[in-house]
Amino acid sequence: MHHKIKDKIDRLKNLSYLYSQLNSIQKIDMKRKVTLKQIAKELDVSISTVSKSLRDSPEISEDTRQKVQAFAKLYNYKPNNIALSLKNKKTKTICIIIPEIIHHFFATVISGVEHVANENGYNVLVCLSDESFDKEVINMEMLAGGSIDGFIMSLSKETQQRRDFHHITEVINQGMPVVMFDRVTNDILCDKVIIDDNLAAYNATRFFINKGYKKIALITTVDYVSVGKLRTDGYTKAMMDHDLKVDPNLILKIEDTDNFDAQIEALIRDQKPEAIFAVNEIFAVTAIKIAGKLGLKIPTDISIIGFTDGIISKYSTPSISTVSQNGVKMGEKAAKMLIDRLENEEMEIEEHYKTEVIETALVERESTR
């Protein structure tokens, strides 16, 4: 008796199975994402069975497994990442916060981050602080709400000026790992990736000194930008180490990054330096253009070294010697450190933070001899 009933049910199941096969297009709205529940309903099995079938669980018979998998493929089933994130408490997404993306250096860092992130199955969310403290805070607070697994960031100018890092400590205290790069601060304990700005500037300055130059000018940023300060210090130390006086008139600290041509022109015209060390590409290329305008030959009349081996330095005429700062490598390293911490979070070896220093090199081109 039981058998008879069961047979009937089975036949009905097969019938409904075939029916659903034939009318699948009407029954499931192809426009929307298909879920386990829908497949389960169509096939008249439970959600668990569908899930297990798709994950090749040994609990499921060969028969139903194939049936489910065929259906899933037919409907182009893809598991819902959000649901998985909620369950696993992992989003497989990391966020990189940078001041500006149109700076070539930051673009190369993103490139590095993206590549190792992708290799490890992570996605990269990009946030721009626009050098604004508020945007940095807003972004971090927003994303800290479970949207991502960790941060990679470079401080905005305003944040460095204010020395207010509460948003970062807060995130770290909630157990979310943070890796800082380039523009970092000692006030925060976390993994960091930097270059030795001080040493790199020292070496560049010494390069000039070894050529016999005495009047070496420096075009730098205001001191609250951490890397600017470090590079200024390196320049100063190199001068002093070699018994050259540090002439304040030869040091130009630029605040307004939009309008500084006149200042550089005044520096070159009035001080007539033999060499210029600029802490970024834009300052360097501008100095070159102005020197040319003033009738100076490069590098015979004046030599110039920039910082950040970007696209401008390479394609400028004359091409610019620079301290190369490998953004890709920094990004890769930062991503590696972050992912390491995420994957090994069971070990919970907190407070064992590392600071990686990426090596720099002086790339000699046409602006020096």
Added chain:
Amino acid sequence: MHHKIKDKIDRLKNLSYLYSQLNSIQKIDMKRKVTLKQIAKELDVSISTVSKSLRDSPEISEDTRQKVQAFAKLYNYKPNNIALSLKNKKTKTICIIIPEIIHHFFATVISGVEHVANENGYNVLVCLSDESFDKEVINMEMLAGGSIDGFIMSLSKETQQRRDFHHITEVINQGMPVVMFDRVTNDILCDKVIIDDNLAAYNATRFFINKGYKKIALITTVDYVSVGKLRTDGYTKAMMDHDLKVDPNLILKIEDTDNFDAQIEALIRDQKPEAIFAVNEIFAVTAIKIAGKLGLKIPTDISIIGFTDGIISKYSTPSISTVSQNGVKMGEKAAKMLIDRLENEEMEIEEHYKTEVIETALVERESTR
């Protein structure tokens, strides 16, 4: 009898409440994110009550609302975005897929996208295809699994070469909006943001023709890159419209974007063009450097116009006249179109796709006269 039991329970509850108040720091792990459930437990109310209190629901008494809000602030409660995404079926995240980020143009597009996305409460996921078809497909399939609300993309070279767009149609068929920009295809129906490459090239070429030049060279890409082809067509049409013969020897189609100096040098040396129109910045600046090396004065001996108003053109010596292609504006427009479609998806005005054309302009600098 019942009353007595209830009283006892109430007293116990109050006791536990006070206890929890006093020992709250131990009881809730500050290190981890705090949830509604935890707050509810601590305060001995239901999850619903906590949720409503935090959202200032009128259903909740002033008393408990304040208590809950105070607690939430104390523990720095932030709602879990993933849970919200799952419930609302909206992630408030859009993805932009580009071939490479180190190209200044694409960086500016991201900048534009990010800004309007942020203004509207969206985050931006950046994916790099590295000009690879496979990476493009992988990225899209991965993200289509509910991680994001929509795509903004520019096709990889390989995808354009293969003319295989199944991954894009698939995503669109699942109801996820896609906006393409710059490198688009007619094979896909969706919103698009482009510039009139053909017309821009036509105008640049005509600029030369109006100056009286006859030998006008073109440095372009292989034809399967959509924008390269369009710009080549514009050049050709301008020549023909003005009764100038289109000399194949004056057209250089560059395939290998890493090693083309020799080809450009041969073109300039052997053909001695009066003017060169290059379809991107790199080709233009390389032509300038080579012309200089060959002893040609710019713009007296030879004039040059590039494409894409990027950082190189501005800082090159001499600075380069270019067809400006406003990446920021393209990004902004693309993001607006995508978000519009997302927010008005109830209206479901499918198939009403638009193609926005961003205007270009010829920016005259030192490489032309």
Added chain:
DNA sequence: ACCCCTCCCGAAAACGTTTTCGTGTTGAAA
């Protein structure tokens, strides 16, 4: 005829929200 083991499968909890609906208590009006 009974027991046990294996094979398949379903129910339910969990992740963290929001929201609808139901319900108990209170006070006032009849």
Added chain:
DNA sequence: TTTCAACACGAAAACGTTTTCGGGAGGGGT
């Protein structure tokens, strides 16, 4: 005293998964 509204709150479903556990059916061995 009864009735009804207002008020304050809780239970439960829902979003889409994964996974643990329990259990029914069937077969083989006594």
